[in-house]
Amino acid sequence: MLWTLLSILPLVPVAPLVPAASYANRVEIRRTSYGVPHILAEDLAALGYGMAWVQLEDFGFRVVANLLRGRGELARHFGHDSIESDVHFRQTHRFAVERFHLLERDTRDLFTGWAAAVNRYVETHADVFPAWTPHAFTAHDVAALWVDETIGPKVRAFRRRLAGARAAADTLRDVGSNAWAFAPSRTTSGRAILMRNPHLSWERGWDNRYYEAHITVPGVINFYGDFRIGFPLYFNGGFNEYLGWATTNNDADLEEIYALDVDPDRPDHYLFDSASVSLERVALTLEWKNGAGLSTETRELWRTPLGPVVDRGEGKIYVMRSPEWGETRKAEQFLRMMRARSLDEWKAALRMRAHVEQNLTYADRAGNIFYVWNATMPVRPRPSGGDTAAVPARSSADVWTAIWPFDSLPQLLNPRGGYVQNANDPYHFTNLEAVLDSAPWPAYFPRPELGLRSQLSLRLVTQQRKVSLEDVIRLKHDLRMLLAERVKDDLVAAVRVTHTAEEIAEAIALVERWDNTVAPDARGATLFEAWFRRYLAQDSTNPGSYDERWARAFREPWTPSAPLTTPRGLANPARAVAAFVAAMDEVRTDFGRWDVAWGDVHRVRRGTADLPVGGCTGGFGCFRVLSYAPSADSLWVANRGDAWVLAVEFGRTGPRAYSILAYGQRDDPASPHVNDQAAMFARGEMKRVAFTEAEIAADLVRRYRPE
Numbered sequence: 001m002l003w004t005l006l007s008i009l010p011l012v013p014v015a016p017l018v019p020a021a022s023y024a025n026r027v028e029i030r031r032t033s034y035g036v037p038h039i040l041a042e043d044l045a046a047l048g049y050g051m052a053w054v055q056l057e058d059f060g061f062r063v064v065a066n067l068l069r070g071r072g073e074l075a076r077h078f079g080h081d082s083i084e085s086d087v088h089f090r091q092t093h094r095f096a097v098e099r100f101h102l103l104e105r106d107t108r109d110l111f112t113g114w115a116a117a118v119n120r121y122v123e124t125h126a127d128v129f130p131a132w133t134p135h136a137f138t139a140h141d142v143a144a145l146w147v148d149e150t151i152g153p154k155v156r157a158f159r160r161r162l163a164g165a166r167a168a169a170d171t172l173r174d175v176g177s178n179a180w181a182f183a184p185s186r187t188t189s190g191r192a193i194l195m196r197n198p199h200l201s202w203e204r205g206w207d208n209r210y211y212e213a214h215i216t217v218p219g220v221i222n223f224y225g226d227f228r229i230g231f232p233l234y235f236n237g238g239f240n241e242y243l244g245w246a247t248t249n250n251d252a253d254l255e256e257i258y259a260l261d262v263d264p265d266r267p268d269h270y271l272f273d274s275a276s277v278s279l280e281r282v283a284l285t286l287e288w289k290n291g292a293g294l295s296t297e298t299r300e301l302w303r304t305p306l307g308p309v310v311d312r313g314e315g316k317i318y319v320m321r322s323p324e325w326g327e328t329r330k331a332e333q334f335l336r337m338m339r340a341r342s343l344d345e346w347k348a349a350l351r352m353r354a355h356v357e358q359n360l361t362y363a364d365r366a367g368n369i370f371y372v373w374n375a376t377m378p379v380r381p382r383p384s385g386g387d388t389a390a391v392p393a394r395s396s397a398d399v400w401t402a403i404w405p406f407d408s409l410p411q412l413l414n415p416r417g418g419y420v421q422n423a424n425d426p427y428h429f430t431n432l433e434a435v436l437d438s439a440p441w442p443a444y445f446p447r448p449e450l451g452l453r454s455q456l457s458l459r460l461v462t463q464q465r466k467v468s469l470e471d472v473i474r475l476k477h478d479l480r481m482l483l484a485e486r487v488k489d490d491l492v493a494a495v496r497v498t499h500t501a502e503e504i505a506e507a508i509a510l511v512e513r514w515d516n517t518v519a520p521d522a523r524g525a526t527l528f529e530a531w532f533r534r535y536l537a538q539d540s541t542n543p544g545s546y547d548e549r550w551a552r553a554f555r556e557p558w559t560p561s562a563p564l565t566t567p568r569g570l571a572n573p574a575r576a577v578a579a580f581v582a583a584m585d586e587v588r589t590d591f592g593r594w595d596v597a598w599g600d601v602h603r604v605r606r607g608t609a610d611l612p613v614g615g616c617t618g619g620f621g622c623f624r625v626l627s628y629a630p631s632a633d634s635l636w637v638a639n640r641g642d643a644w645v646l647a648v649e650f651g652r653t654g655p656r657a658y659s660i661l662a663y664g665q666r667d668d669p670a671s672p673h674v675n676d677q678a679a680m681f682a683r684g685e686m687k688r689v690a691f692t693e694a695e696i697a698a699d700l701v702r703r704y705r706p707e
Helices: 002-007 044-059 061-070 074-078 080-102 105-124 139-143 151-162 330-339 343-350 452-462 469-476 482-498 502-513 525-537 546-552 573-591 678-683 693-698
Strands: 027-032 037-041 178-182 193-197 199-201 210-217 221-228 237-239 243-248 256-262 269-272 275-278 280-290 293-304 307-313 316-321 359-364 369-373 411-413 419-422 554-556 568-570 602-606 609-612 626-630 636-642 644-651 654-661 700-704
Touching (some): 027 044, 037 044, 044 061, 044 105, 044 210, 044 221, 061 080, 061 105, 074 080, 080 293, 105 139, 151 316, 178 243, 178 359, 178 452, 178 469, 193 243, 210 654, 221 644, 221 654, 243 644, 293 316, 343 359, 359 419, 452 469, 469 644, 469 654, 482 502, 482 554, 502 573, 525 546, 609 678
Antiparallel strands (some): 027 037, 027 700, 178 193, 178 419, 199 636, 210 221, 221 237, 237 243, 243 359, 256 269, 256 316, 269 275, 280 293, 554 568, 602 609
16 A cells, blocks of 8 residues: 555655755856846756755745755754644655656756755855754755645644634635736737736745746746745746746635544444445654754554545544645646746646646737636535535545546636736636636536625726736736725715714715825825724624625625625614724824824835835735734734736747835845835836846846855
């Protein structure tokens, strides 16, 4: 059995370590303005070396720590709090080891070069790393960095349901990304344009910081885009000479949890296909730092041919079946996508199905635009249990064994209207002139839904007949809050009917005059935002989740028959009035006055930069998405949302592009690249991308080889 084999594999396999010099002399790093690295290599192994080297220069130990995480050794160095992470990654590391030989040679070479760079950098820069830092990483360790992303969250959600717990009531689900593609018929240049705008946390984390880079092996790959710190390839987006793409999360229901019947006569057996089947036991022994020494802990895990056991109780064995379990080719698929030169080649890479989730929005030099709701969706013989219930399974007929073919997924190629867009809602309203019906797909595919951010996205991409690349940048940074258009009139009317006090009358007059934007100088926006948060919080009828309270907030809920004008109106004007008076007190207490400008209290802070900024959460209908956290001085500081933004036009002589990385290329407070893009970002501006050799030469700051 597979897991019997995997359980006897060594934790860290012995692999040959290639001398670093053999890579270093085959790669050159060119840094342009803002610290952007352009890595020029003779082959993919040397490219991997250069890619790791620049990340180590800019982020140091974070790159090493991610490798420790990937091979399940965090607890050994950081303590028992990391045990759960190690349990997961110890298993996925074994998958990566077992299946490494199945990867293409190019992928293996890239990983080998990455590992060699980390080892060499730690060896030659010992003064910036803890004394215990390993420097004997292998390509297997790099291959293990991206395996099984969706399993853990699904398991945790199911266990909460078994325990009768609810998700946190104030969790805001709308935190995703934006993407646009315009056909030549919709652009002033007659060339296709792509806009990529992912949203993630700005804080430190394993996989949540973007890193802008350009990677080139002449004749093999020439790709400019966003990477993730600590990874060679990971959910990448960007462009090459011929094409580009953007990703947006689609929250596909990929996994199924099956409830198997325990065999009452045999321990650790279950009944399936009229037989008693033994569970497979895997014991993991993990080391964890205990003061100055090490302790060990052994975990017992159980497997079935259907997937891992996630819970047991009351005569049932709960098993997770996922198309992602053990998938080790994700980086390989993205490498193929980066090397594609046409839509057909790019689709061929997608048909690997290693990238199990996310919408993909595409444009190319030939003038094609394309959208696909990408998901390795199982063909289910029974209705899905989602994350709330397990599906009973007594035979093979009860479990899924195949996934939906790629060409049968929801998708649009060159639709009427000349655009495709996605802001994380389902595929139906990707294009208003080519609405995708739900009929071809079963009930476990998503139903129509269109949040306020998606509605504003559709308004922005259709509000002018033709757009230039510069128009796309301007539209991307639109500062409207669509929520205000839907409920402000009701709020103003309700407050005026209820209250005549002078101060309240002045406050509601301010909100009425407000231009419905979250521009830095907008007065009324801060008060309105505080009011609506309180309006939702004061819904005590049945608190429920954030989404449930949101749906109850409006007089008219969203409906597919009026997708761009609903929801609207206030369901409870009396509660809205009480929330408005309370919001006045809140804003005055926090900031000294209730008529404070948005930018006076909403800030971008990077290094020494402290700047007013516009943007709000997508749930409030902002397309310029920013979330904020309170600071020590009670102001709100951007901590999530827009950070990396790219706009590219595929011209006849090559791509023309602009980008911005709000938090810069480095975290080091002493580096100018910690905040040298912050002011541009705050103003809604973007820097010109250097892509061609001539552009790189004109913007060159430094060129060198790694050690």
